[in-house]
Amino acid sequence: MKQHQRSHELRQKLLDDAIGMNAELAGGSWWHSIDLGGGVVTPGVHSLGELQQHYERLGLPEDLNGKRLLDIGCWDGFYSFAAEKHGAQVTSVDCWHPSNFFKAKELLQSQAEFHELSVYDVSQARLGSFDYVLFLGVLYHLRHPLLALEQVCEVTREFAVIESHVIDNLYEAERPLMEFYEFDELGGQYDNWWGPNLECMAQMARAAGFARVELIQREDTRGVLRAHRRWDDRPETLSAHLRIHKVLNAVTVARHFPRHGRHAFIAMWVAGLPKTAKRWDVRVEVGGFGIHPTYVGQPGDPRDAALMQINAPVPPGLELGTVPVRIWHAGELSNDFEIEIVEGTQW
Ligand SMILES: C[S@@+](CC[C@H](N)C(=O)[O-])C[C@H]1O[C@@H](n2cnc3c(N)ncnc32)[C@H](O)[C@@H]1O
CATH class of the missing domain: 2.60.40.10 (Immunoglobulins)
Structure with missing residues (x-):
């Protein structure tokens, strides 16, 4: 009963925030717009339509029942909750305790399991392994991107989706390139370290242990790859020679x-x-x-x-x-x- 009342109060407060009655919370504190039901959508910097379109592009199966999915750098949790809606058993990780994630989790009565962890500490020993891993918008925030990709690979059974800021718009090159930001050169933020081009992202994903990489989206300064753990062309029958x-x-x-x-x-x-x-x-x-x-x-x-x-x-x-x-x-x-x-x- 107490739980129900708290959910009700929280929903009312979010509704107030959403329509601007609480300016402090309404003004951009949500990164993701999340549909909480009952006409309440959190006032995210990224619109619901935009995020839904991004989710569809990830190429996850429509039916995720019986599948485990890991969302690394989940922030407010849009992708975690969307995958759960499709039936996945979701684990969400971020390197801090994002309070919006917990508000949305409560209102959605989500079963997503949260771990406050850095990607470097994501391991099979700690979390087990996952059919699908989302690693969206995190790579360029890391000082050690290849080390992080190795951890992503270790816990992936089918594929990981890797999304990043990329520099393909700055340098026309087929070679793998990565630009380093010592201070706040990228977007005025001190926690941006590296800008790879897409070729570099693909090569790093393979060097981290993924078998093959598919480019699924390329924009001026953003790129998305699907990195697979399995080949897709294994012959059916044994060779008489090999x-x-x-x-x-x-x-x-x-x-x-x-x-x-x-x-x-x-x-x-x-x-x-x-x-x-x-x-x-x-x-x-x-x-x-x-x-x-x-x-x-x-x-x-x-x-x-x-x-x-x-x-x-x-x-x-x-x-x-x-x-x-x-x-x-x-x-x-x-x-x-x-x-x-x-x-x-x-x-
Ligand atoms: C740009 S946001 C992306 C949020 C969400 N994945 C998306 O694509 O909309 C980056 C997220 O990565 C998290 N992050 C940054 N460094 C991390 C680390 N070392 N380990 C885990 N998460 C990290 C941040 O806290 C933040 O939530």
């Missing part, structure tokens, strides 16, 4: 692989791969996650000259224990080769 013979840790030469660390590399020796095969044409999958090979070519040891060598990073977020490694190339799918993932870090 065969993984041996797999070793490329750095330690051991047969096991630490779960963490960007210096944890898998080296595999493969028969049946043409000598002309290129890095961009070879797909590697470890424990179900796709990863880009860093090397495809002749093995160093002349005794292995009949084979080809492929090196690839250990993808973030693997389960401990035995996982299969497989590759494919030009429609030919290899055998599964089992490797052992152990706790540990290789930097």
Whole structure:
């Protein structure tokens, strides 16, 4: 009963704010316009129509029942509450305690679970993993963007949507570029650090461990990518020729692989791969996650000259224990080769 009364009072107060009766709260303190029902929409800087359109562009499935979604840098929570409406079990993270999020959560009777965390502390150990991760408008606020993307990748099972300020309007370049802001050069805000171009965002997402990246929106100074953990072209049937013979840790030469660390590399020796095969044409999958090979070519040891060598990073977020490694190339799918993932870090 008490809860009901509090919700009623809060709704009335928000309604007052929305129509400008409380100037202090009405004047721009909401970033997101959120439809709270009963004709109350929070007076956000971004309109409801604009945010709904952005949500649709993310490419999330219409039905999110049974799916876990993580919204990193949720602020007032528009995207968290919208995904929950579609059936998702939502976890929302921000590096502070955004009071508007809690007002809206209460009025919407949302079950979204909030964690006051920095993206650097987002991990599988802390939060588990998620089918979908939203990482919208946060990248350029970070001093360590690649480190953050590694954490985003570690907790993503299907895809993450990454949205950022970009500098493609300033520099015509196909090369990856990122501009640094020591003080408040970007928008007069001291907490803006980096401006990447879209190519740089895409390459960083892959370097963080995502298999493939799709550009879904490009505006003058904003860009949106969908970064996938899985390839979309795995052949159905096994090849009669393509065969993984041996797999070793490329750095330690051991047969096991630490779960963490960007210096944890898998080296595999493969028969049946043409000598002309290129890095961009070879797909590697470890424990179900796709990863880009860093090397495809002749093995160093002349005794292995009949084979080809492929090196690839250990993808973030693997389960401990035995996982299969497989590759494919030009429609030919290899055998599964089992490797052992152990706790540990290789930097
Ligand atoms: C520009 S707002 C974007 C809000 C929302 N995601 C959107 O796209 O409308 C940036 C958000 O990221 C949060 N943020 C900044 N640094 C962060 C960090 N290190 N970890 C988690 N969130 C952070 C801010 O508090 C803020 O809520």
